[in-house]
Amino acid sequence: MTNKAKTAIITEPSRGTGPIRYNNKGDPMKALKSGLPAPDFSLSTTPDQKVSLSDFRGQPVVLVFYPADWSPVCSDQLALYNELKPEFSEFKAQVIGISVDGVWCHLAFSKDRKLQIPLLADFEPKGAVARKYGVYREKDGESERALFVIDGEGIIRWSYVSPVGINPGADGILKALESMTPGEKAENF
Amino acid sequence: MYEPTTLTEPVSERDHGEGPADAPLTLVEYGDYQCPYCGAAYPVVKRLQKTLGKRLRFVFRNFPVTQSHPYALIAAEAAEAAALQDKFWEMHDLLYEQQARLEPDIIPSWAKRIGLDLEKFESDIKKGVVEKRIKEDRQSGIRSGVNGTPTFYINGTRYDGSPDYESLLEALEYELVPQSRR
Numbered sequence: 198m199t200n201k202a203k204t205a206i207i208t209e210p211s212r213g214t215g216p217i218r219y220n221n222k223g224d225p226m227k228a229l230k231s232g233l234p235a236p237d238f239s240l241s242t243t244p245d246q247k248v249s250l251s252d253f254r255g256q257p258v259v260l261v262f263y264p265a266d267w268s269p270v271c272s273d274q275l276a277l278y279n280e281l282k283p284e285f286s287e288f289k290a291q292v293i294g295i296s297v298d299g300v301w302c303h304l305a306f307s308k309d310r311k312l313q314i315p316l317l318a319d320f321e322p323k324g325a326v327a328r329k330y331g332v333y334r335e336k337d338g339e340s341e342r343a344l345f346v347i348d349g350e351g352i353i354r355w356s357y358v359s360p361v362g363i364n365p366g367a368d369g370i371l372k373a374l375e376s377m378t379p380g381e382k383a384e385n386f
Numbered sequence: 387m388y389e390p391t392t393l394t395e396p397v398s399e400r401d402h403g404e405g406p407a408d409a410p411l412t413l414v415e416y417g418d419y420q421c422p423y424c425g426a427a428y429p430v431v432k433r434l435q436k437t438l439g440k441r442l443r444f445v446f447r448n449f450p451v452t453q454s455h456p457y458a459l460i461a462a463e464a465a466e467a468a469a470l471q472d473k474f475w476e477m478h479d480l481l482y483e484q485q486a487r488l489e490p491d492i493i494p495s496w497a498k499r500i501g502l503d504l505e506k507f508e509s510d511i512k513k514g515v516v517e518k519r520i521k522e523d524r525q526s527g528i529r530s531g532v533n534g535t536p537t538f539y540i541n542g543t544r545y546d547g548s549p550d551y552e553s554l555l556e557a558l559e560y561e562l563v564p565q566s567r568r
Contacts, residue, residue, distance in 0.1 A: 273534060280453050281528060311453055363546050364533035366391065371528065 227331040228343055228358045235260070235347040236329040240317040241300050248293070248315055250351070257290040257354075257377065258347040259370055262332050264339040264361060266298045266306035266316070274342070274364045279312050281367050288374040290346075295319050295326060297339055332358060346373040391531035391544040397445050402474045404435065405443035411558050413442060414539040416449035416527045419461035419481045420488055421535045423549070428482035430551045437555060441562070446478060448523035449532055457488050459520070464493050466516035467507050468500065476500040 229235070235258075239249040250258065263274060278285070278292050285292055294316040298306070303316040319326045319340065327333035327340035334341055344365060346355040355373035359365035397403065397412055415431065417424040435442055448466070450458035461481050468477035480496055481488065497507045510516060527537070531544055538545040538554070541561050547553045560568075 276451060276454050277532075277534060280451050284528065366528075366531035366533035368391065368394075368529050368531040 228341070228356050229331050229345070229353055231353050231355050233353050235345060235351050235353050236326070237351070238317075238326045238329070240295070240319060240326060242315045242317050243304060244300050248317055250347070253291050254351060255349045257288055257349060257374055258345075259285065259290050259292045259374075260330075260343075260345040260347065261292060261294045261314075262327055262330065262340040262343040262345075263294060263296050264334075264337070264342060265296055266302050275312055275314060275316075276310050277364070278367060279310070279314055282313065284367070284371060285374075288377075290374055293317060295340065297324050297327070334361070344370060346370055346377070348377055390546075393526075393539050393542045393544075394529040395526035396542065397443075401445045401447065402469060402478070403443050403445045404475060406440055407443065409441055409443040411438060411442045411561055412445060412539075412541055413554075413558065414445045414447060414542075416447050416523070416530075416532045416535065416537045416539075418449055418451050418455055418458045418535040419465070419485070420455035420458040421451060422485075423534075424536045425482055425485040427536045427549050428479075428485075430549065430554060433551050434554060434558065438558065442558070447527060448520045449527045449535055449537070450520065450524070451535055457490065460490055460493065460511075461488055462520050463511045463516050464497065464507075466519055467510045468497065468502055470510055470515070471502050471506065473500050473502060 235250060237250045239247050242248045250260075259278075261274065261278065275294055278294075282292075292314050294312075294314050296303075296316070297319050298316075299320045300318045303318055306312070307316055317326075323338065324333040324340060330343070330345065332341040332343040342359040342361050342363070342365065344355075344357045344359070345353055348354050354377050355369070357365060357369050393414065397414060413431070413434070415424075415427065417427070431444060435444060448462045450462045452459050465474060465477045465481060468474055477496065477500060480500060484492075484496070494504060494508070497504055530539070531537075533544075536549060538549070540557055545554070545557055547557055
């Protein structure tokens, strides 16, 4: 059976710190879970522009951590979210991509794929923001493929780490955005 | 626990299907007519249909990635308008076989080629009759976790393996093995 997905992630029951996920190398990762404040950050999106999470107070933010630009598929994860801008706009949600690539790489990639999603360079110190969110893959020097939905007050309402080879799609994000009302927590999985 | 992603909208009479409705295997593809990966998947699906025969029902649903593929939507409209004249598969197949030549001006000639009433064809597209259906497919795809094109679902569960013939065949044949023997 060649279905890689079935063996990619194993979780153990919660030990109070939240479910511990293991990646396919067996390393424990602790992605920040819902209920916690999303760490603020300030990263370059172009050579002369910086973007901070706090810039978006008052609206939901979807943080898309991904390993690297230039994955060889035409409708990869970012292109998909780009396509779904109308759906995200219904919630006034801002989608932001983050990888360890530098700003020039992001610029070229963004132009090539016609992306309207800001791409942030978690470049120096390398992976610092991914580490703050518990989604940095030390051995590969890239971030996990991880999603965080953050509410207008800066609280994480949903997070998900996908097996790095699998594009998680948008269904989980949209469910989280829909379920967000003050005081409610979306499910962590 | 990692849970496989499933179709939110089960296959029904609404769908364009090839193969018996009671086939033990159903392969659903959410596809984009201008996407080269879907173009590559087209002969793979044909081969799978040949190998599996009556055991397979193949269903195609639209997921045009319009930001990346400027002609994906008009191609989808052409196929759905052809469907209204009972020639969905003729147009679907032609679109993929001639994918390299896809552009707006060639579509009327393709419609004529497969014997469509051109006036009705163009009117249905213009009136937006097929637009609604394509939007419905897109929505069901989003909800079902479509994560690129093509995205395949085998018996309702998203297939995350490689889209080559051998891998798909293996995954499909695995579904034929009784639960107790897996």
